[in-house]
Amino acid sequence: MLPIVEVFSKYKAKLGEGPIYDRDNDRLFWVDIEGKKIIIEEGITKNSVEKIVNLPDLVSSLCVINETEVIATIRHGFYILNINTGGLTKLLEIETDLKDNRFNDGKCDPLGRYWAGTMNMKKSGPTGNLYKLESNKISKILGGLTVSNGLGWSPDNDKMYLIDSPVRKVYVFDFNLNRGEIYNKQVLIDFGSEPGNPDGMTVDEEGYLWIAHWGGGKVSRWSPNGKKVFEIKMPVTYVSSVTFGGEDLSTLFITSASKDDEVQSGKLFMVDVKIRGLPSYKFFYNK
Template identity: 65%
Template sequence: MIMEANLVTLSNYKAILGEGPVYDKDLNRLYWVDIEGKKIIINDLNTGTETFYDMPDLVSSLCVIDDKRVIATIRHAFYIVDLSKNSLQKVAEVETEIESNRFNDGKCDKLGRYWAGTMNMTERKPTGNFYKLEGNKIVKVLEGLTISNGLGWDIEDKVMYLIDTPTRKVFMFDFDLQRGEIYNKKIAVDFGNEPGNPDGMAVDEEGFIWVAHWGGGKVSRWNPRNGKKVFEIKVPATYVTSVTFGTPEMNYVFISTAGKSQDPLAGKLFTTRVDVRGLPNYRFKIT
């Protein structure tokens, strides 16, 4: 089923590889990154203004700390970025000896831990890993990923979802929020004959997961309890990278894309109202 959606472009900025949209409810701002453009972009939904900040290297994901600071994955490390001063502070670093790896997608859980994975930039070898940053302590959680990608949690924080893009599957794990541990890997969604590969994702308050189709030109909504697709939203860009929920009512989706196709709007950030509310993004907790 195709859902009729009145998608509009939120961004003036056109990304090379737009990714990782994060909505902060306290500030009513939408943050996202251009990985290959090496930029953090902020759309202020109160004023309609758009601001972007140059980063020193490939920036792939971020979590908000407060109104002036974010923490971002940049190449091999987590950095606290003070946007008011344009300064960076390295928190933790991994895999500096693996030049073909870089950080990819990441998110914070409800207790403020930052979970982020790495990927093989040739996209062919399982050299990627999945990490948890708690304060300034980093722990490797999983090994053997090729492109660690979209992640999220169910509404009760008892399940974590994680995508390894070349497998064309969304995996699910039992999640212990208090301990910050995952167990019992299973398949939640198999993309099967779907066009494109699964990329970024979000979860709504009904427990359904929304997945961006890299190379498939759409976002699809799935029931992880039976692995069935509910509907899809067509996007006017072939390479759809991620999706998140936002606005104070949490009933809009924000969809990032890459400018790697001939589509006129490729690389733009899109938004539309939907009939379900999403789960919030969380801030990083400095301990």
């Protein structure tokens, strides 16, 4: 039996992205990049209440710090947001000289480092880069990307995954968790004849990758060896990202972008996949 895809959110995003589940507080965060908003779904496993936080510029990803604070990538910078007061504090900025660039996808690793990539908004060249924020110190890790996207780690943290959407490739690196370093870049998945471009992604506890197909109307599951084993057809074309949530992390939450002729586009969806995902990790900030 095919899993049932359900609409979860009331909010309809222009460009939904970056879903992150905060297991400690049973809430899910996601962003509307072009709407300049963070959406908070409080009480995933019970009755959900939706809260909207307005921001001054394009917001593309976030990580939870604690019960009241998150850190988000907004245009060229990392900002700390108090979700109760709306107070926003700039931590640092990069690439302010690259006007066609902005931050895109980002996630925290198990030791609380924030990995976030930039993209060329015109998709005109490989001006994007991947950065690592460790407390308040930033390092450039990788260059030559067009749209740095979907990030993830294997269950034993010896591999890291990264997507470059326009070139339609999913890369795998050897990952040293203690040092926070990546080595030996290889192509794990070439999207080839797959519909759409690979966008956001997440990893389950079996080490399989779940990838959103931007323009392809589905989410696909791939083995650690790069073989497709399963896919979920979506009722919308522009599927942007995925994360696991819920009490046992077996519910897949899926973001999307608005398309004029698709009523459900821009919504946050949920699917009970009966496969447990890996948790979202918090940002470690030593003030």
